[in-house]
Amino acid sequence: MLLEIRELYASVGGNEILKGVDLKVDYGEVHAIMGPNGSGKSTLAHVLAGRPGYEVTRGEVLYKGMDLLAMNPETRAREGIFLAFQYPVEIPGVSNVYFLKNALNAIRKHRGEPELDAMDFLKLTREKAKLVEIDEDLVKRPVNEGFSGGEKKRNEIFQMAVLDPTLAVLDETDSGLDIDALRTVASGVNQLRNPKRSMIVVTHYQRLLNYIVPDFLHVLVEGRIALSGGKELALELEEKGYAWLEKEPPSARSAVPGARGTERSPAEI
Amino acid sequence: MEAVAHPDDLFSAAMADFEETRFKGERAWVGGMRRAGMTSFSKIGFPTAKDEAWRYTNPASIVRTPFRLFQESEPGRIESGAIPGGEAPRLVFVNGWYAPGLSRGTFGPAVAFNLRQAMAAEEGAVQASLGRIAVPLRHSFTALNAAFLGDGAFVRIPRGAIVEEPIHLVFVTSPGAQPAASHPRNLILAEPESQAKIIETYIGADADGSSAGPTLTNAVTEIACGEGAILEHTKLQREGSAALHLHRIAAAQGRASRFDSHNLCFGGRLARTDIDVVFQAEGGECSLNGLFVTHGSQHVDNHTLIDHAKPHCVSRELYKGILSGRSRGVFHGKVIVRPDAQKTDAIQTNKNLLLSREALVNSTPALEILADDVKCKHGSTIGQLDANALFYLRARGIGEEDARAMLTYGFAADLASRIRVPWVREEVERLLGGRLAGALEAA
Numbered sequence: 001m002l003l004e005i006r007e008l009y010a011s012v013g014g015n016e017i018l019k020g021v022d023l024k025v026d027y028g029e030v031h032a033i034m035g036p037n038g039s040g041k042s043t044l045a046h047v048l049a050g051r052p053g054y055e056v057t058r059g060e061v062l063y064k065g066m067d068l069l070a071m072n073p074e075t076r077a078r079e080g081i082f083l084a085f086q087y088p089v090e091i092p093g094v095s096n097v098y099f100l101k102n103a104l105n106a107i108r109k110h111r112g113e114p115e116l117d118a119m120d121f122l123k124l125t126r127e128k129a130k131l132v133e134i135d136e137d138l139v140k141r142p143v144n145e146g147f148s149g150g151e152k153k154r155n156e157i158f159q160m161a162v163l164d165p166t167l168a169v170l171d172e173t174d175s176g177l178d179i180d181a182l183r184t185v186a187s188g189v190n191q192l193r194n195p196k197r198s199m200i201v202v203t204h205y206q207r208l209l210n211y212i213v214p215d216f217l218h219v220l221v222e223g224r225i226a227l228s229g230g231k232e233l234a235l236e237l238e239e240k241g242y243a244w245l246e247k248e249p250p251s252a253r254s255a256v257p258g259a260r261g262t263e264r265s266p267a268e269i
Numbered sequence: 270m271e272a273v274a275h276p277d278d279l280f281s282a283a284m285a286d287f288e289e290t291r292f293k294g295e296r297a298w299v300g301g302m303r304r305a306g307m308t309s310f311s312k313i314g315f316p317t318a319k320d321e322a323w324r325y326t327n328p329a330s331i332v333r334t335p336f337r338l339f340q341e342s343e344p345g346r347i348e349s350g351a352i353p354g355g356e357a358p359r360l361v362f363v364n365g366w367y368a369p370g371l372s373r374g375t376f377g378p379a380v381a382f383n384l385r386q387a388m389a390a391e392e393g394a395v396q397a398s399l400g401r402i403a404v405p406l407r408h409s410f411t412a413l414n415a416a417f418l419g420d421g422a423f424v425r426i427p428r429g430a431i432v433e434e435p436i437h438l439v440f441v442t443s444p445g446a447q448p449a450a451s452h453p454r455n456l457i458l459a460e461p462e463s464q465a466k467i468i469e470t471y472i473g474a475d476a477d478g479s480s481a482g483p484t485l486t487n488a489v490t491e492i493a494c495g496e497g498a499i500l501e502h503t504k505l506q507r508e509g510s511a512a513l514h515l516h517r518i519a520a521a522q523g524r525a526s527r528f529d530s531h532n533l534c535f536g537g538r539l540a541r542t543d544i545d546v547v548f549q550a551e552g553g554e555c556s557l558n559g560l561f562v563t564h565g566s567q568h569v570d571n572h573t574l575i576d577h578a579k580p581h582c583v584s585r586e587l588y589k590g591i592l593s594g595r596s597r598g599v600f601h602g603k604v605i606v607r608p609d610a611q612k613t614d615a616i617q618t619n620k621n622l623l624l625s626r627e628a629l630v631n632s633t634p635a636l637e638i639l640a641d642d643v644k645c646k647h648g649s650t651i652g653q654l655d656a657n658a659l660f661y662l663r664a665r666g667i668g669e670e671d672a673r674a675m676l677t678y679g680f681a682a683d684l685a686s687r688i689r690v691p692w693v694r695e696e697v698e699r700l701l702g703g704r705l706a707g708a709l710e711a712a
Contacts, residue, residue: 049664052656077666089661093682094675102675103665110666142679159665 001062002027002198003167008059009223010047016057017043019223025167028195032209032234033202035220036242041202042086044220045171048200049083050076063167077103078110080166084156084173091143096155097125099143100162107163128161132188150181157188168192169200174208186211206238221245279450279485280315282335283413290338292419296388299418302400306415313409325599325631326541326570331513336450336485338417339364345443347371347474352439353505354470354692359437360422363474365451365486367420368441378430379465380423384454387423394425399456402491403519403545410515414452414489421454421488426463426498435466435690440488442512443474444481455490459498461523466501466690471516473509473536483538485513492520492528496550499527503693507536507700510565514540522582524550531688532588534561534569535700541570541599548582548610559588560684562700563596563628570599575617577610580640584614589681590621591701592628603635604647610640617647622680624654624673678702 003025010018017040025031035041047054048061050073061068068076091099104124105115116124129136134154144152153173160168170189174182189212193199201212209217209231217234219227219242226245227233287307292299315332316323345363349371352361358374360367360381367383375381380391387395405412422438440453457467471486486508494500508514514537520528532542546555561569575584590598600619621630634647654676662672678701685701688694 049660051660051664072669073660073663074666074668074672077664083664085661085664089655089658091658091661091676091679093679099662099665099667099675102671103662103667106666106668106671142682163665 001025002064004062006060006062008044008047008061009057010043011055011057012043012053017223018047020059021220021223021225023218023225025198025200027198029216030193030199030201030212030214032212032214032217032231033200033220034204034206034217034234034237037204039220040223041204041220042171045083045169045200045202048076048169049073049081074106075110077163078107082160082163082165082168084153084160084168084170086172086175088144088147088152088156090145090147092145094143096139096141096143097121100125100159103159104163125162128158131161131191132158133184134158149176150178153177153181153185154188157185161188161192165197167198167200169202171202172204173201174203174205182208183211206234209234219245277335279332279334279336282337283310283416286338287416290417296392298396299388303416303418306405306412306418309405310409310412310416313405313407313412315409322572322601325597326539326568330539331485331515334448334483334485336448336483339366339449339451341366341419343445345441345474347441347443351474352441352470352472353696354437354439354468357437357692358434359439361439361441362420362422362453363441363443364449365420365440365453371439376434376436377432378427379432379436380425380427381436382423384421384423384456385419387456391423391425394458395423395456398458398491398493399454400491402493402521403489403517408517410487411489411517414454414487414517417452418454419452421456423456424465424467425458426460426465426500428460428495429462430460430465431463432465435468437468437470439470439472440486441472441474442484442486442508444484444509444511446482448483448485450485450487453486453488455488457490457492457500457502459492459494459500459526461495462497463495464499466503468503468505468690468693471504471506471508471514471536473507473512481509481511483511483513484509486515488516490516490518492518494520494522494526494528496523497525498523501529501531501689503531503688503690504533504542505693505696506534506540506542508540509536510538512537512540516541517543517545519545520547520555522546522548522550522553522555525552527553528555530555530557531684531693532557532559532571533693533697534559534571537567537569539568541572543572543574545574545576546584547576548579551579551581553579554583555585557584557586557588558684558687559600560591560681560697561588561598562591563593563598565594565596567594567596569597571601572599573602575602575604575615577604577606577613577615579607580609580611580613582610582613584616586617587684588619589684590619590630591624591677591681592621592630593624595625595627597628598630600630600632600649601635602633602647603637604645606636606638606640606643606645608639611642613640613643613645615643615645619649620680621651622654622677623651624677674702
């Protein structure tokens, strides 16, 4: 088992967001996580990457059998965890290639591999840039600075391709992409699927799953996984929405479409 | 005389030095300038913390120390290899005095030697300009510099000459046991249609600064940029940890001339640079680029004044500060647009990065616009390293220290990339981030 999340509780700024998440991901599997706004999808992604300020209050996460929560963000990355950000950060004055070369060599050093020299690195980036159809000029520019939304997301997948992670967590990589950009990004992701690499694809929309077909799908509702199933679950969700998975009886809320209680006490579903 | 002299302060030390000092072979008109400087200085006295221009930089630590004049006979201690710039030609001054043994090479068509020699060999040119660009009026340290006008660098770029090799002027402070001062005076004359790059480097000979007494460098650089001349002026300051450093750079620009300034400030215990630029004719352009990086308890002050006295001139100013420890930074930038300076185009920006809770910066950009058809804007920011960016880098495997260094470097990268002399840019990159140097080359 690559990743095992047990009874995970986490808070951000004093608000409890994750309320007992259980999830197992084995090598080579692609898991999709869907759920309504505020259900904790992005929080889960950031907790896995080790974002400061995301406090785990209960539970444990085993990654390759190790205590993931005891590792700092850079160690997690060096151990093969990659988070594709929903909102990639602009870093003025630092070129993409420089940043990525440092990142890759930090990872290689951790693995006991020799650092790549400039020539080998250039060869690698050229090859991977083709994979995600990213313009080589973007690769040389400061990280994400002045990139369009689509270029930023493509840059995330490009970084993923270069850094070759074991577990990739894609946080709403589809949001804000038009259909062409979505196809390109999905195609890049699909080419990176292999039996040694696992992925957790967090998305708000079923659409992405037409292009990245998951092995498993989980629905996160109010900080817990309310339902798990195969890829066919996505179609059911598209048809029925999430309301029937929340605590109140569906009949009670269908009368007020779009209304959503925020102060309901946690209860078993 | 306004100021009250105490027996052991700079004022009384300066008075005593002025009485005792006789510069060998001094010309009568130079003696006259020195006496006039002393008279102005006695009248003006030293600034106090109540002076607006010294509001954030308390002059007390300068004024209360009895710095005596560095004597020409005192040998400085500096290894030739400790001077940056590699094998490039240079003029070197130690404690304000020309050091022919450390100087080398020539500068193509440019006339460059020490000011004392120029007072004889280029007497007409020197007499016509010296003290006329950086006037002592209201500037007590400029007046004090004039009172001890002994030596410094003289550079003349003849009409139409294009000097490829940067002209490197090096000022070394080599402390003794007692507090001591130097007053270098530099005169740079870029004649019409000429082009040159000038670098002024200020360094301390005490790498560790441990055993040395405090020093005061009180430098004045006067620059005349003739019609159509293009001059790039770089100041690289990394004096020792016990050094007080004052430098006034005054530039007067002729018609359609261009003046680019890089003010790079890393060293000293207290360092203040004043840069004054005046457009004396139409069509001039200037860019003032500044970078200051402070640690520990350093205090750095940069005051700039751009005087748009004539129409159709363009000024661009970008100053950035990176402050850590308990250090203090001051940026005061003023742009004046005179009543008939229509079509002025001025942008002034100051950005500061605070790397610790105790660091502090005072930023006061100021526009004074007296014309009505102009494009002017200014802005100032003070911030910390972006937590999102820091996490982004760490989430890619880059260690926290490296991530901080990378972001800090990125903050200053635009200024570093504007430096065109390779060794200066490398030096700045080294001072900015050690092993992160080369970030731009990797691109």
